[in-house]
Amino acid sequence: MGKVEKVSLLSAKNKKLLKNPLGIENPVTVQVLGICSALAVTVKMKPAIVMAISVTVVVALSNMIISLIRKSIPGRIRIIVQLVVIATLVIIVDQFLKAFAFDVSKQLSVFVGLIITNCILMGRLEAFAMSSDPWPSFLDGIGNGAGYGLILIIVSFFREFLGSGTVLGYPVMEKLGVYNFGYEDNGMMILPPMALIILGLIIWFQRARNKSLIETS
Amino acid sequence: MESLVNIFVRSVFIDNMIFAYFLGMCSYLAVSKTVRTSMGLGVAVTFVLVITVPVNFLLEQYVLKKGALVWLSDSFATLDISFLSFIMFIAVIASIVQLVEMVIEKFSPSLYNSLGIFLPLIAVNCAILGASLFMQEREYANIGEATAFGLGSGIGWWLAIVALAAIREKMRYSNVPAPLRGLGITFILTGLMGMAFMSFLGITL
Numbered sequence: 001m002g003k004v005e006k007v008s009l010l011s012a013k014n015k016k017l018l019k020n021p022l023g024i025e026n027p028v029t030v031q032v033l034g035i036c037s038a039l040a041v042t043v044k045m046k047p048a049i050v051m052a053i054s055v056t057v058v059v060a061l062s063n064m065i066i067s068l069i070r071k072s073i074p075g076r077i078r079i080i081v082q083l084v085v086i087a088t089l090v091i092i093v094d095q096f097l098k099a100f101a102f103d104v105s106k107q108l109s110v111f112v113g114l115i116i117t118n119c120i121l122m123g124r125l126e127a128f129a130m131s132s133d134p135w136p137s138f139l140d141g142i143g144n145g146a147g148y149g150l151i152l153i154i155v156s157f158f159r160e161f162l163g164s165g166t167v168l169g170y171p172v173m174e175k176l177g178v179y180n181f182g183y184e185d186n187g188m189m190i191l192p193p194m195a196l197i198i199l200g201l202i203i204w205f206q207r208a209r210n211k212s213l214i215e216t217s
Numbered sequence: 218m219e220s221l222v223n224i225f226v227r228s229v230f231i232d233n234m235i236f237a238y239f240l241g242m243c244s245y246l247a248v249s250k251t252v253r254t255s256m257g258l259g260v261a262v263t264f265v266l267v268i269t270v271p272v273n274f275l276l277e278q279y280v281l282k283k284g285a286l287v288w289l290s291d292s293f294a295t296l297d298i299s300f301l302s303f304i305m306f307i308a309v310i311a312s313i314v315q316l317v318e319m320v321i322e323k324f325s326p327s328l329y330n331s332l333g334i335f336l337p338l339i340a341v342n343c344a345i346l347g348a349s350l351f352m353q354e355r356e357y358a359n360i361g362e363a364t365a366f367g368l369g370s371g372i373g374w375w376l377a378i379v380a381l382a383a384i385r386e387k388m389r390y391s392n393v394p395a396p397l398r399g400l401g402i403t404f405i406l407t408g409l410m411g412m413a414f415m416s417f418l419g420i421t422l
Contacts, residue, residue, distance in 0.1 A: 200404030
């Protein structure tokens with residue numbers, strides 16, 4: 001405690017916390033966290049966006065709460081304490097979705113519950129919130145949630161656009177009239193394996209542009 | 218009996234945890250570098266699933282479901298506390314993982330060391346919680362079916378991780394474009410394996 005740090009709420013350092021996870025420290029493509037749900041909810045854009053917002057809220061709040069109580073958590077049982085905090089927040093999000101967005105909640109099915117075991121949460125809590133102040137932890141949570149959401153939205157855009165010919169439910173392909181020329185939706189895009197392949201291609205693209213991320217093995 | 222075999226085969230091949238639902242991807246990607254370690258993790262995950270799914274099934278039947286607490290008192294007939302299932306399931310899973318960790322440490326220290334950080338992380342492996350949540354959503358009729366589902370999911374996960382590890386061991390000798398090396402090619406491999414697994418969809422049980 002003691003020393004009060006004189007940093008403004010959005011200093012350069014804090015801005016970095018927000019910005020880095022969108023690119024060079026992306027939780028999905030670089031830190032390899034939270035893949036499980038990143039792929040399963042990306043058939044359509046709407047559930048993907050709802051999922052991205054839910055995860056961002058849970059990461060940001062749990063990061064902040066754990067950071068507030070980090071000094072009184074005994075090291076040996078920290079995982080269970082973290083899980084309890086996360087599970088409580090996820091229950092709130094789940095009940096909220098059931099009350100206000102029931103159809104989306106049905107589409108997401110078990111994946112809302114699986115936010116609890118989303119590796120992004122545990123990863124960020126262990127790597128950042130356990131050793132940082134509440135405000136930077138909160139920003140780190142927002143940043144990582146947004147980085148995760150970005151990947152979700154990119155993957156779901158391609159899957160929905162190429163697989164069903166719509167964007168956010170709006171029938172783009174039909175309005176363009178391409179069906180008249182014999183175009184057909186690619187049914188493969190809706191199936192689970194394509195999500196993995198699109199993500200593989202996103203990683204390829206990112207690493208080709210940013211050579212420092214290339215793995216040497 | 219027949220339905221048990223059906224559920225088992227379904228959960229190994231058709232509803233495979235990795236290829237159909239992408240559950241447990243984090244440790245799947247991180248531990249699949251050698252066949253030996255992935256065998257160990259596969260066994261551990263299967264073991265934890267076989268215990269946690271039936272335990273959570275009992276919890277669901279006798280505590281969480283609407284009217285499940287009626288054995289305690291008739292006044293609980295309309296009580297529905299299934300919104301607490303996330304926190305109850307994760308508590309059961311975390312304690313069983315702790316138990317498995319101690320057993321493995323005692324009987325196979327070499328396996329314990331090679332699994333390293335990933336053993337405690339089974340607690341936050343999506344496949345484990347996912348199996349419990351699917352068990353809840355699909356409403357299996359009795360504990361036998363729940364166990365068959367747990368065992369099948371575990372073996373399906375095991376099969377997937379060992380297969381991927383075997384391919385990755387061979388991948389070391391192939392010339393992958395530099396930006397695709399490591400994570401990228403592993404995703405594409407998993408996608409291709411998933412397409413192969415989709416051929417099981419035609420089986421009607």
